[in-house]
Amino acid sequence: xxxxxxxxxxxxxxxxxxxxxxxxxxxxxxxxxxxxxxxxxxxxxxxxxxxxxxxxxxxxxxxxxxxxxxxxxxxxxxxxxxxxxxxxxxxxxxxxxxxxxxxxxxxxxxxxxxxxxxxxxxxxxxxxxxxxxxxxxxxxxxxxxxxxxxxxxxxxxxxxxxxxxxxxxxxxxxxxxxxxxxxxxxxxxxxxxxxxxxxxxxxxxxxxxxxxxxxxxxxxxxxxxxxxxxxxxxxxxxxxxxxxxxxxxxxxxxxxxxxxxxxxxxxxxxxxxxxxxx
Amino acid sequence: xxxxxxxxxxxxxxxxxxxxxxxxxxxxxxxxxxxxxxxxxxxxxxxxxxxxxxxxxxxxxxxxxxxxxxxxxxxxxxxxxxxxxxxxxxxxxxxxxxxxxxxxxxxxxxxxxxxxxxxxxxxxxxx
Numbered sequence: 001x002x003x004x005x006x007x008x009x010x011x012x013x014x015x016x017x018x019x020x021x022x023x024x025x026x027x028x029x030x031x032x033x034x035x036x037x038x039x040x041x042x043x044x045x046x047x048x049x050x051x052x053x054x055x056x057x058x059x060x061x062x063x064x065x066x067x068x069x070x071x072x073x074x075x076x077x078x079x080x081x082x083x084x085x086x087x088x089x090x091x092x093x094x095x096x097x098x099x100x101x102x103x104x105x106x107x108x109x110x111x112x113x114x115x116x117x118x119x120x121x122x123x124x125x126x127x128x129x130x131x132x133x134x135x136x137x138x139x140x141x142x143x144x145x146x147x148x149x150x151x152x153x154x155x156x157x158x159x160x161x162x163x164x165x166x167x168x169x170x171x172x173x174x175x176x177x178x179x180x181x182x183x184x185x186x187x188x189x190x191x192x193x194x195x196x197x198x199x200x201x202x203x204x205x206x207x208x209x210x211x212x213x214x215x216x217x218x219x220x221x222x223x224x225x226x227x228x229x230x231x232x233x234x235x236x237x238x239x240x241x242x243x244x245x246x247x248x249x250x251x252x253x254x255x256x257x258x259x260x261x262x263x264x265x266x267x268x269x270x271x272x273x274x275x276x277x278x
Numbered sequence: 279x280x281x282x283x284x285x286x287x288x289x290x291x292x293x294x295x296x297x298x299x300x301x302x303x304x305x306x307x308x309x310x311x312x313x314x315x316x317x318x319x320x321x322x323x324x325x326x327x328x329x330x331x332x333x334x335x336x337x338x339x340x341x342x343x344x345x346x347x348x349x350x351x352x353x354x355x356x357x358x359x360x361x362x363x364x365x366x367x368x369x370x371x372x373x374x375x376x377x378x379x380x381x382x383x384x385x386x387x388x389x390x391x392x393x394x395x396x397x398x399x400x401x402x403x404x405x
Contacts, residue, residue: 002324002325003317003321003322003323003324006325007313007317040327041327043329046327046330053360053363057302057306057363059367060298060301060302060363061299061302063295064299064302072291074291074294074374078371078374078386078389078390079389081371081393082393085393086396089399089400092400139383139385207298207366207367208370208371208393211365211366211368212396212397215397215400215401218357218361218364218401219339219401219403220332221332221335221337221338222332223333223357223360225312225316225333225337225352225354226316226325228356228360229313232306232363233306233309233313236302236306
């Protein structure tokens with residue numbers, strides 16, 4: 001395959017990944033690395049580098065639209081970014097020292113786990129919780145537009161959320177994914193932050209988290225311009241297209257299909273990693 | 279007081295939104311330009327990413343990337359675009375410091391400076 005054909009095919013694959021990721025809200029980054037390693041036979045280190053770059057692009061693009069709506073809470077985001085960026089640095093250093101097979105196995109496990117988490121119904125966040133002293137000191141409690149007026153919320157269990165965010169950052173840095181699902185889980189389930197605030201704040205944080213490990217990746221030579229170019233442009237175009245279409249009625253089926261794809265890719269990554277074929 | 283604070287937050291968020299959009303658009307444009315140059319020159323060469331070699335040193339440092347981009351090298355231009363993309367959230371964090379300082383929120387200025395320090399360390403740090 002010559003470079004022109006390779007670029008066109010990778011670009012098309014990335015566009016589809018970005019489109020599906022945006023339509024289902026599951027993120028495109030999670031299928032990119034398996035796509036590149038399993039289908040295009042790209043070394044997992046190059047794949048992770050290219051994926052990380054595309055994660056920054058989609059997160060920043062989407063965050064640009066979200067921040068103006070007034071849902072995201074920049075104080076919660078900034079405080080938790082301390083945890084995610086430290087985790088991302090650790091993840092990037094681990095990625096440099098761990099063998100490719102081990103990374104593939106961890107990737108497979110994370111894929112299967114994320115599909116599992118996304119199919120479970122969310123337990124609804126209780127409203128009108130009493131203020132937590134630590135969250136109050138950190139100025140995290142806020143409000144957001146809800147229907148006619150605004151709804152306020154009190155953030156709970158900051159240490160638990162902070163720890164989960166460190167793990168989310170580590171996985172992001174190690175695997176080149178956004179870890180959006182885990183970030184939302186940390187905020188909406190552990191810290192009891194309303195779902196809409198959690199998702200938009202998470203999106204806001206993904207770009208900063210990915211930037212923390214992307215610097216390490218770039219300096220270590222893991223980001224190849226010839227590969228990252230079609231991946232970044234493809235995913236960005238796909239996610240922009242996805243946000244335009246927004247066929248709400250069909251997303252439920254799309255989510256199920258996409259979850260199945262994620263599980264299959266996860267098992268394949270596990271198999272390849274365990275049999276040492278990557 | 280509460281109203282005024284909310285207003286400042288909204289203003290910061292609007293500017294941040296514009297900053298993010300501009301960063302992504304500019305970097306995508308630079309990557310596209312570099313990509314066209316790269317494909318015109320090397321489009322027919324075989325593509326092989328099976329074995330990891332690591333990038334050459336001039337595509338790994340900010341200095342090398344800028345030098346290559348000035349000389350209109352396709353791969354260096356793409357890399358410059360990616361560097362601008364990585365810099366976008368960094369600029370967002372840096373801008374938030376100004377926002378929190380305007381609100382006289384010393385605690386959050388400190389948090390934000392810490393996050394910025396991690397990001398800068400990642401990009402230019404030792405090794």
